[in-house]
Amino acid sequence: MVEAEVEDKRITLKEAAKLINDGAHLFWGGFGFQRPPMALAHELVRQKKRNLTIYTCGSEMDIDILSGAYVVSRFELAFYAIEGIGLAPNIQRRIREGAVQIEDYTNLAMALRFLGGALGVPFMPLKSMLGTDLLAKTRFRSKKAEVITCPFTGEKVVLVPSVRPDFSIVHVSRVDMEGNAQIDGIKGEDVEGARAGKKVIVLAEEIVDTELIRSQPDQTAIPNIYVDYVVESPWGAYPMMVYNYYDYDMEHVRMYYQQCKTEEGWQKYCEEYITSVEDHTEFLKKIGMERLMKLKAKKPFPY
Amino acid sequence: MVEAEVEDKRITLKEAAKLINDGAHLFWGGFGFQRPPMALAHELVRQKKRNLTIYTCGSEMDIDILSGAYVVSRFELAFYAIEGIGLAPNIQRRIREGAVQIEDYTNLAMALRFLGGALGVPFMPLKSMLGTDLLAKTRFRSKKAEVITCPFTGEKVVLVPSVRPDFSIVHVSRVDMEGNAQIDGIKGEDVEGARAGKKVIVLAEEIVDTELIRSQPDQTAIPNIYVDYVVESPWGAYPMMVYNYYDYDMEHVRMYYQQCKTEEGWQKYCEEYITSVEDHTEFLKKIGMERLMKLKAKKPFPY
């Protein structure tokens, strides 16, 4: 008798970024300050990727960096900012330059577009956007949404087109080497988004033995069947947060925000923290162990 | 400063059954042998409820009992049987008598109809049922489903009407007294179904302190906001199973199946185990402590 084989889907962060070709369409995971794939954002900048399209609900410093470095040219999303601080400085500038375009949806609309893609149906119904410019005005999609009359109730329903991007990128709490992923705390839109991509890359704070996952199968947020690649990426969301792992580093975020108010400031940040370092480990070294240790979650608090 | 108040939503099984008026429409939880609300099925029989409509994906001995006792007159569902044993004997007879009617859908269609109801949209899209009699033939609904052409891709998509029943009935692993419910193992269609009902009754193997739930909020399957009533119902799925709690009693199920092959046999079963006993505790006493103890799950196995 043969034992079930555990497939090894692990690759490095560098290899993951290499997979993503110029012009690719990505689902980009994390929500607000929670679990953004920051390490991969940095690596995409280092590898000088161009002309990506990103689909997400709401993201922050991560997509501001990708915009600043001219990696992303189009977004379909609902929200961006540096929450609690101000508008995302690089995206603002790139929009004015014409280097970045945004197609606006709502958070629910985007989450449902991912669910629709994951479900294999071409649209999902929705009761938001009705009566507003979100329906009336389109930036670059030929059909952004469609209002139909429900054949059962006669009411108006918005249909939003499903999304099946080339890659789904999510940063999770832990994963085994064949891709069974657990997410502590809120999931944002990552459960749906991770299932929408044609290829799925899961980055994780830690890689654990599959027996840990299989002892509690009802804790799995993303089963192996959906996952193509696994990347070990500790502190991969820094300076943002990961539930049960670490808090955000607001000092660093505020410094980023202040500095990026000018193009020169952004260029300086980008060189100092991204392009002049070899990889995410070097970036973390630059931040310093002491500083990171202070951010570690203090049980029983998830932050 | 005021402390957050914990609302007490507990009622008895008898009170829960009393809430359900004749002619009510119910989402009926549990899937296959897993977590059927058997105790409530018995109580509905004891209280001689009539003319209920039940929406569910697939159910077994529980809905066969409700059909046998003329409690339910209509089903919208995808599957019924006594799995691994044979066809559900009472439903067969009641259909022949004309006392029970079934509107046929698929499991995915039913699950999506609950999701649609829960989401507040009047329909959900689907790629099943196409080309079959499930689309072509209707039993009692004026509009069972509708095929439309997708405005984005031109492909054919089936729309199935959402369901918002009067009550959603689910049997879960544990719940706190304000209705935060956890479900171990598979959820079947209970997550969506529990959110579709206008009123929601959660039956549970055990009622736990809210602090247990709140120490791991990411384990909550049904948050308090959806839940109107909570019923403590230990062994409430017997002779079926509850993951991590107890196994099924196949000896009892086989006896039921054999006996219900005739109307007389069913009447005898119904009297002996349901109508002649005062409540579920009395029913369990009849089964016997020894027998139940043998069925308790043996860790680390969930059965």
Next chain:
Amino acid sequence: MKNNYVKLGEFTTLELMAVCGARAIKNGEVVFVGTGLPMIAAMLAKRTHAPKAKIVYEAGFIDSNAKDIALSIADSRLGYRASAAIGLIETLGLMLQGGHVDVGFVGAAQIDEYGNINTTYIGSFENPTVRLPGSGGGNDIISSAKRIIVIMTHEKRKMVKKLDYLTSPGFLDGPGAREKAGLLGGGPSLVVTNLCQMDFDPQTKRIRLATVHPGVTVQDVKENSGFDFIIPEHVPTTELPTYDELNILRAIDPHGIYIPRPDQTK
């Protein structure tokens, strides 16, 4: 402690705004909030007159009992003693669009006289001067919550005759318009600003002055508004905070992250 009002000068305008917001929440209601003032107001309500209120954050935290101030709606702090931590489809879809949310609590960059809101573009859609954060869950909340409370700064360029972009639906162009558009929720019910509280006339659905804050005149409100609004014959002064409310409010945000203490602003 009830009606033990603080004296003028003992509180800041932001504190008064938070108290106004809190008072608009009834006990037992499900409140959908973002970070900032709405969060503080909801926490205050829950710790004073509305202990059974449930606070929901769109990132997925449900019935949150946070003890520390969060900077993001996805902040792990909001998970503390929450009853559930799920995701966006749960909160915005199943809970909100599904009809379980009593009050949505939002901010606005621009609002018009029918309570329509802009949080997306300043300037034209084609060539915006400023690209704001966008709808986020704002449009979803204002589309589907049973009623909406708006908290914002009262400025002429924000209370406008015509929005630069209609992100979230108030009463659109008047009575019946929400229903005609197919919207589920009840629309805006209260606007709390640094000058006053405004509500909406049930017949015309137009914005209406409700109370003016202490020291503010109707004329002040007029001069700081770019739109016309209904002025009732009698406009009372906004009820002052009580000492109880103010003390709890200051305990909620002790470091003045969202509401600087009077001594911190001086």
Next chain:
Amino acid sequence: MKNNYVKLGEFTTLELMAVCGARAIKNGEVVFVGTGLPMIAAMLAKRTHAPKAKIVYEAGFIDSNAKDIALSIADSRLGYRASAAIGLIETLGLMLQGGHVDVGFVGAAQIDEYGNINTTYIGSFENPTVRLPGSGGGNDIISSAKRIIVIMTHEKRKMVKKLDYLTSPGFLDGPGAREKAGLLGGGPSLVVTNLCQMDFDPQTKRIRLATVHPGVTVQDVKENSGFDFIIPEHVPTTELPTYDELNILRAIDPHGIYIPRPDQTK
């Protein structure tokens, strides 16, 4: 052990059917199965030539490694060392309709020459003689899996010219019909019965004899079929089970719950 075939008389027909089903599963494939023979066949495949196959049960158990025989697709036994335990929308919606399932493994009460299946009514829809269990997830599986394996008993009343009710779509009325109907999956690819294996002609989409089991003639198959089927010039005999396969099969179901042992049937 390869090709170390057992001898005639050393195995039962049910055992041969399970082996046929198992062999149709390729290593690494995602297999969607119900309880009974399909489950046993998938478990056999995973323990012989397809250790990387992932078994999914529609109730929500994903990549199951059950060690005990389950009686229900929702049976807690299937949770043992599964990689996930979720629900129906996950398995039938996200996984299956989402395009991740390679093989669907189903039973049938009636099948026609285009592989269309009935599991709902025997007799007329208006006045059925027997009300069968219904579609369950069957229609979903056959609509969306990349290919379908059917396991059933070969009887004239089951292999029919016209179904009493079309529950699940085979090739409907022939080439192009699935595409025209809007179906996503590839349709039926193999029918394993107690007499033979049948597949489908790629051009006409009509059912075709592939192999006959040892001791069965083409004439036997004809006499037990209510429909016409394509008979190729050369019809090989079904490859026998190996000792390896048979021993593992018997270890999977040691009490003969789904496949009674030869000594148990005597």
